[in-house]
Amino acid sequence: MTTTWHPGSWNDCPAGQQPEWPELGDLDEALHELGARPPLVFAGEARRLTDQLGRVATGQAVVLQAGDCAESFDLSSADAIRDKLKVILQMAVVLQYSAGLPVVKVGRIAGQFAKPRSSGTETRDGSTLPSFRGHIVNDITFDQSSRRPDPKRLLQAYNTSAATLNLLRAFTRGGYADLRQVHNWNQEFVASSPVGERYERLAEGIDRALNFMTACGFDTDDAAMRQVELYTSHEALLLGYEQALTRQDSITGDWYDCSAHMLWIGERTRELDGAHIEFLRGVHNPIGCKIGPSTSPSDALALCNALNPDQIPGRLTLISRMGADKVGDVLPNILRTVTDAGHPVVWQCDPMHGNTYETEMGFKTRAFDVIMDEVREYFNVHKAEDTWPGGVHCELTGDAVTECVGGGDALSAESLGDRYETICDPRLNGRQSLDLAFHVAELLADFR
Ligand code: PEP
Ligand code: CO
Numbered sequence: 001m002t003t004t005w006h007p008g009s010w011n012d013c014p015a016g017q018q019p020e021w022p023e024l025g026d027l028d029e030a031l032h033e034l035g036a037r038p039p040l041v042f043a044g045e046a047r048r049l050t051d052q053l054g055r056v057a058t059g060q061a062v063v064l065q066a067g068d069c070a071e072s073f074d075l076s077s078a079d080a081i082r083d084k085l086k087v088i089l090q091m092a093v094v095l096q097y098s099a100g101l102p103v104v105k106v107g108r109i110a111g112q113f114a115k116p117r118s119s120g121t122e123t124r125d126g127s128t129l130p131s132f133r134g135h136i137v138n139d140i141t142f143d144q145s146s147r148r149p150d151p152k153r154l155l156q157a158y159n160t161s162a163a164t165l166n167l168l169r170a171f172t173r174g175g176y177a178d179l180r181q182v183h184n185w186n187q188e189f190v191a192s193s194p195v196g197e198r199y200e201r202l203a204e205g206i207d208r209a210l211n212f213m214t215a216c217g218f219d220t221d222d223a224a225m226r227q228v229e230l231y232t233s234h235e236a237l238l239l240g241y242e243q244a245l246t247r248q249d250s251i252t253g254d255w256y257d258c259s260a261h262m263l264w265i266g267e268r269t270r271e272l273d274g275a276h277i278e279f280l281r282g283v284h285n286p287i288g289c290k291i292g293p294s295t296s297p298s299d300a301l302a303l304c305n306a307l308n309p310d311q312i313p314g315r316l317t318l319i320s321r322m323g324a325d326k327v328g329d330v331l332p333n334i335l336r337t338v339t340d341a342g343h344p345v346v347w348q349c350d351p352m353h354g355n356t357y358e359t360e361m362g363f364k365t366r367a368f369d370v371i372m373d374e375v376r377e378y379f380n381v382h383k384a385e386d387t388w389p390g391g392v393h394c395e396l397t398g399d400a401v402t403e404c405v406g407g408g409d410a411l412s413a414e415s416l417g418d419r420y421e422t423i424c425d426p427r428l429n430g431r432q433s434l435d436l437a438f439h440v441a442e443l444l445a446d447f448r
Contacts, residue, residue: 005282007246007255010239015275017116017237017268019137019149020130027240030151034244039258040111040161041232043249046285049231049261052104053286054314056390057344062101062444063317063391064092065233065262065288065348066433067108069425070115073135073153073160081167082176083398084109086185087430089177089228090199091437093185095391097202098441099448106231108395110164111260113157114237115424116268132423135160136238140423154241161232161259168230177228180220182206189400190430195408199434233288236263239279246283254284264288267321267353272302281307288317293326293354297337304343313344319393320347323354324374328381335385347390349378356425363416365426368406372439379443389447392440396428397421407432 021027055061066088075081084107092103113136122131122142129147132140136157139146171177182203190196214220236242236257245259257263263283267290269276280287289303300318308316318338322330327349338345351374355366375392382389402418403426405411411432420426428436 005278007243007279007282009282010243010275010279013273013275013278014271015239016271017266018239019133021149021151023151027151030154031240031244034154034158034241037158037245039245039247040158040165041258041261043247043251043254043256043258043284045231046256046261049104049106050286050312050314052102052314053317053346054312054344055102056104056346056388057313059388060101061104062095062099063104063106063346063348064088064095065106065108065391065393066091066396068112068397068422069108069395069427070134070423071109071112071160071164072423073113073156075160075163078167080397080399081109081164082171083187083430084396085168085171085230085398086187087190087396087398087433088230090185090190090434093182093206094199094202094434094437094441095444097206099444101444104231104391105229106233106262107168108233110168110232111157111161112234113160114235114241116235116237116266134424136241154238157241158245165232168232172228172230175226178226179206180210180225187398187430190434193408193431195431195435195438198438231261233260233262233264235266236276236280237266237269239275242279249284252284255282257283257285260285262286262288262317264290264317264319266290267292270303272306277303277306286314286317288319288348290319290321290350290353291334293322293330295330295334297333300334301337301341301343304338304341304345308343311343314346316343317346317348317390319350320378321350321353322374324351324370324377326354327374327377331378331381332385335381335387339385339387347382347387348393349375349389349391350393351375351378352393352395352425359413359416361413361416363413363420363426365413365416366404368404368428368432368435371404371436375436375440376443379447383447389444392436394428394433394436395425396433398430401427401429403427403429404432408435
């Protein structure tokens, strides 16, 4: 690791998962243009998120991080963004109501376009092409021109992020996220299910509480009731893109990656001497790092020392994605080692990425019950170690897709083809997401 950090110091370290851009001139031009664009988020917002996550680190709040595995450039309508926001708001309100703690909401949204791949190429019927690396790099269609990495897509990623963020800011600030709209977040597909009805009853409880508070003379017209803070996040995978959006804050002089409020490092790019750690150790945003089943306690401690040497609460979230059958074996020693060293980590459970498998029909899927097994075991481990479980990290959409099996509808492997729309990993649909939130809420209520 270099001792002097600057936004480009990662260039001296090995960088995994970077695309092979065809024409370097085009890449330089795109990065140069990005460097002149306005920031998407402000340093002050990122600092605020660090503070709020700091409360999660000390057990005074819960974090919910959720959204697509990979967002698409095909923003066919505002409706899909709105429906994703609705589900996140519903989940957050369920968690907040049951746990009686604030819920910090972080979307995998407005920039989640780059994907790491296990292989750089894909072969179909004897023909081999570059793998799909997310819309920021290439297109999913399996032909030569679609799969060629195109640096102009970096600018399209910026524009799509800006449009999405603009809509989210309008939805969350403009009255739509008002707590008195709690019934309206229950979209038709969800409302017509048992879990949707359960939500309706909870929403009626919130109405009664608000009426009671108004009757007592409290001001329920306060901004805290009318607005919601939804922060953005994505995997900081393409370091050229992230560097181009990194700016020095005029107030503190610190560097912030202004492509999103929070950035995370994926399981495949968390080598200690690698470029991703080098880049993210120097920006002052809150940072996440995935930790999979091969993580040793000393690996986890080394990540904490590299990414949060000053032990600032909220600066570092470790996202456990072990797999339901491994979390009980692997996580306890990590928790102990990191806690004993005094690191104020925000712990998070990603029950999705360790539990993916392929069906006989060739669909990549995840089973709702297994996802819940990992969450439950994760909570058990924290209980045993006397640490705060923090929150959950999941891949979801508000739509009525059929990508994960099980859940309240007992979605079968045979039904996966009905509406399998993800461009990367399988997501929970609106009903399954709300179902998960109620389960997590019960675990949180028991925990306290
Ligand atoms: C993801 O979050 O979509 C992802 C690729 O996760 P991981 O790095 O944990 O495999
Ligand atoms: Co994923």
